[in-house]
Amino acid sequence: MTPPAPAPAPPTATHRLELADEAATAAFASRLAAALGPGTVIWLSGGLGAGKTTLVRGVLRALGHTGKVRSPTFTLLEPYNLVRFPVYHFDFYRFSSANEWRDAGFDEYFRGDGACLVEWPDLAGPDLPRPELALRLGFADGDAGGTGTARVLEIDAFGDAGLRCLNAAVAAS
Ligand SMILES: Nc1ncnc2c1ncn2[C@@H]1O[C@H](COP(=O)(O)OP(=O)(O)O)[C@@H](O)[C@H]1O
Numbered sequence: 420m421t422p423p424a425p426a427p428a429p430p431t432a433t434h435r436l437e438l439a440d441e442a443a444t445a446a447f448a449s450r451l452a453a454a455l456g457p458g459t460v461i462w463l464s465g466g467l468g469a470g471k472t473t474l475v476r477g478v479l480r481a482l483g484h485t486g487k488v489r490s491p492t493f494t495l496l497e498p499y500n501l502v503r504f505p506v507y508h509f510d511f512y513r514f515s516s517a518n519e520w521r522d523a524g525f526d527e528y529f530r531g532d533g534a535c536l537v538e539w540p541d542l543a544g545p546d547l548p549r550p551e552l553a554l555r556l557g558f559a560d561g562d563a564g565g566t567g568t569a570r571v572l573e574i575d576a577f578g579d580a581g582l583r584c585l586n587a588a589v590a591a592s
């Protein structure tokens with residue numbers, strides 16, 4: 420029997436933001452973009468339609484990407500070769516077990532030359548590299564049907580690098 424994996428470390432800091440509409444999400448995304456660099460790992464959780472892909476689109480726009488931003492739901496990975504560093508956008512919604520993460524051979528992308536933005540990180544299981552920031556997007560209270568534009572964003576920062584990212588991303592908000 421393999422011993423149980425050690426519990427992940429608790430966050431070093433947390434922060435909560437309200438994003439009233441898509442413009443607010445884009446504004447946060449551009450501050451987050453400025454906090455990214457090669458090797459940064461960002462997790463994005465939250466239900467379907469919460470705004471994970473929209474937030475990633477904002478990050479890519481802020482880093483100078485002018486083309487389409489497709490959800491990697493079917494391809495698992497969409498890579499972007501940008502001027503400053505590559506961005507790798509993952510979506511593990513279709514994973515049904517952690518073995519799929521192991522078989523996919525994506526490890527090399529993490530802690531490499533680019534920043535990794537990961538939707539549905541929990542579905543990749545315990546071997547997925549830990550992030551600097553874990554973002555959780557949800558529909559704001561009173562928006563139970565998910566038809567409005569208000570979102571709540573909860574951010575967990577891990578370690579000194581995560582704390583630096585968080586401070587940069589929430590600096591002017
Ligand atoms: N504040 C907001 N932030 C992000 N998306 C929003 C917001 N308000 C409305 N939306 C809409 O919600 C949807 C989010 O979809 P998407 O980003 O694909 O979600 P996910 O990737 O979490 O499934 C989009 O249609 C977007 O236009």
Ligand SMILES: [Mg+2]
Pocket residue numbers: 471472473490510538
């Ligand atoms: Mg998505």
